[in-house]
Amino acid sequence: xxxxxxxxxxxxxxxxxxxxxxxxGPAVLVLQDNVNINHCDFEAEIDAMFWEIPSxxxxxxxAVGVRNCEFSRCVFKAVGFAGPxxxxxxxxxxxxxxx
Numbered sequence: 001x002x003x004x005x006x007x008x009x010x011x012x013x014x015x016x017x018x019x020x021x022x023x024x025g026p027a028v029l030v031l032q033d034n035v036n037i038n039h040c041d042f043e044a045e046i047d048a049m050f051w052e053i054p055s056x057x058x059x060x061x062x063a064v065g066v067r068n069c070e071f072s073r074c075v076f077k078a079v080g081f082a083g084p085x086x087x088x089x090x091x092x093x094x095x096x097x098x099x
């Protein structure tokens with residue numbers, strides 16, 4: 001599925017479960033509240049796909065906001081992720097734990 005097709009009327013994807021999906025970009029997902037990513041595969045290394053956003057920034061324009069979602073056994077292609085430095089660390093730890 002092309003993830004941008006879910007953002008035609010809003011810049012957010014909310015309250016959705018993705019299971020066994022191929023998530024296709026190009027897109028950058030800004031991970032907000034209550035997002036779980038479990039047993040997923042990524043086509044890039046963490047340094048290439050994670051965009052750090054300073055914790056002091058309140059607004060991000062041009063990216064897809066994601067909240068209250070779960071991604072389980074998905075494959076991400078041409079998708080980046082954005083968030084504060086501490087989220088990058090959690091994301092990297094999760095990748096190490098599953099590979």
